[in-house]
Amino acid sequence: VKLNRIPERSLMSGWIAAVIWACLLVVQISPAALANVAVPLADDPVVERRLIVISEELRCLVCQNESLAGSRADLALDLRREIRTLIKGGKTDAEILDFMVSRYGDFVLYRPPVKPITWALWFGPFLLLIGAVVVLVRMVRKGQRNEVTPVLDAAQRARAQALLKDSERPS
Amino acid sequence: MKKTLLIPLGLFLVLVVFLAIGLTRNPSEVPSPLVGKPAPAFTAPRLDAPDQKFSGKDMLGKVWLLNVWASWCVACRYEHPILMEFAKTKTVPLVGLDYKDQAVDGLKWLARFGDPYDLSVSDLDGRIGIDFGVYGVPETFLIDKAGVIRYKHIGPVTEDAIKTIIMPMVRELQK
Numbered sequence: 323v324k325l326n327r328i329p330e331r332s333l334m335s336g337w338i339a340a341v342i343w344a345c346l347l348v349v350q351i352s353p354a355a356l357a358n359v360a361v362p363l364a365d366d367p368v369v370e371r372r373l374i375v376i377s378e379e380l381r382c383l384v385c386q387n388e389s390l391a392g393s394r395a396d397l398a399l400d401l402r403r404e405i406r407t408l409i410k411g412g413k414t415d416a417e418i419l420d421f422m423v424s425r426y427g428d429f430v431l432y433r434p435p436v437k438p439i440t441w442a443l444w445f446g447p448f449l450l451l452i453g454a455v456v457v458l459v460r461m462v463r464k465g466q467r468n469e470v471t472p473v474l475d476a477a478q479r480a481r482a483q484a485l486l487k488d489s490e491r492p493s
Numbered sequence: 494m495k496k497t498l499l500i501p502l503g504l505f506l507v508l509v510v511f512l513a514i515g516l517t518r519n520p521s522e523v524p525s526p527l528v529g530k531p532a533p534a535f536t537a538p539r540l541d542a543p544d545q546k547f548s549g550k551d552m553l554g555k556v557w558l559l560n561v562w563a564s565w566c567v568a569c570r571y572e573h574p575i576l577m578e579f580a581k582t583k584t585v586p587l588v589g590l591d592y593k594d595q596a597v598d599g600l601k602w603l604a605r606f607g608d609p610y611d612l613s614v615s616d617l618d619g620r621i622g623i624d625f626g627v628y629g630v631p632e633t634f635l636i637d638k639a640g641v642i643r644y645k646h647i648g649p650v651t652e653d654a655i656k657t658i659i660m661p662m663v664r665e666l667q668k
Contacts, residue, residue, distance in 0.1 A: 383523060383628035396593070397628055400619050425626035427526040 369409050376409075376418055377402055381430050389432065525626050525645045532559070532634065532642050533624035537614035540591050540599050547588075547614045549640065556666045557586040558659075559634040560610070560650070561622060563594040564602035566630040572649035573606050579655055580609035585663055589613030592622045592630050635659060637666045 374391050380401075382393035390398050390405075401422075408418050422430045434440050474482065527533075536548040549559075560576065562569045580587055589610035591599040596615050603613070616622055625634065635644040644662055646654055 386520065397619075400593075400623065404620075404623055424526060425623065426628065427523060427626075429523045 365406070366410075369406060372409050372415075373402060373406055376405055376415055379419070379432055380422055381432055383426055383430065390430075521629070522647050523628070525642075527626055527634075527642050528645055530642060531640050532636050533621075535621045535624065537590075537616060537621060540589070540596055540603075540613040540615050543596065543615065547612060549636075552586065552588070552636065553640055554638050555586060556638055556663055557588060557636055559588050559590060559625075559636060561590045561592050561625070561627050561630050561632045561634075562613075563592045563630050564598040565594060566592075568649050569631045570606070572631050573609070575650055575652055575655065576609040577607050578652075579650075584660070585667075586611045590616050590621060590625075592616050592627065593619040635662060635666075 377390035378392075380390040382388045382390050382395055382398045382401075384395040384397050385393055388395075388398075390401055404421075405418055408421060413421070419431065428434055428440075434443060436444050532549055534549055536546050539545045539547050562572075576587065587610050589612070591613050593616065595617070599613065599615065603610075614621075619627075625632075629647065631649055633646040633650050634642050635646075637643050643666060644658065646659070650659070
């Protein structure tokens with residue numbers, strides 16, 4: 323009985339410590355968490371929805387493989403705030419994208435605009451495809467022409483025929 | 494050997510050249526659309542005297558450098574001694590933009606490492622930085638007499654960049 327009591331007590335005090343720690347953590351974390359996450363969501367949901375649609379089209383320049391909507395970089399936060407202000411100011415989506423492009427260049431757009439410098443980018447793959455199809459068609463046609471040229475001459479053909487006839491007879 | 498068989502090899506070599514050139518470029522350096530355009534207008538409080546305002550227009554008629562820095566920016570510490578050396582030459586006015594930084598921290602930083610700037614202004618909320626297309630600190634803009642941005646240096650300014658790019662441009666623009 324005595325042996326049992328000691329681990330029991332330590333188990334109990336362990337539990338109490340865990341509960342106290344949990345309380346401390348909740349008290350410490352929650353105000354910060356609320357300040358960082360809840361405030362933007364409390365804004366006008368229509369504005370927030372437009373913000374997400376626009377910022378998904380935009381690259382975060384700090385972490386270039388993330389969209390402005392998904393990035394947690396400081397600059398992304400600031401730019402989302404900026405876009406929110408523009409939306410509330412009644413700007414159209416095109417005007418907001420222009421605002422970003424005029425500051426950071428076409429690189430912020432995930433869909434690069436079609437203009438002379440991006441022609442190779444937009445139409446290059448189709449040119450390559452057309453070229454490949456042309457080459458393929460030519461090669462196939464050439465192959466077909468090669469098939470027509472006889473592989474055996476007349477004498478060889480006659481011999482082959484004779485052999486084939488032989489094998490058809492029942493032995 | 495048929496000549497047509499060399500075509501794929503030729504195409505492959507072209508591809509290799511393109512990829513090799515691509516490897517030498519730094520993807521984090523995004524060319525700014527602002528180069529060749531008038532610098533965005535701004536008015537901001539001076540870091541050392543917040544009641545005094547500085548405007549980009551105050552520098553019209555001068556070739557000058559705008560250096561974006563912050564006390565929290567680690568790369569700025571690498572750049573700092575180079576700017577200190579540059580400031581000694583008194584070539585052009587050097588204006589600091591203390592980006593997203595508390596004035597107290599900025600001033601403390603300058604007191605600790607030295608102040609190469611003719612003056613610094615405070616951009617507490619980063620709004621001026623956004624207008625200048627700043628996406629990483631430090632960044633440096635070379636602005637001409639008419640207030641047009643002529644060059645943007647992304648990342649810490651190096652001795653090499655000062656010698657081979659900035660100084661020749663400054664000399665040209667000061668004519």
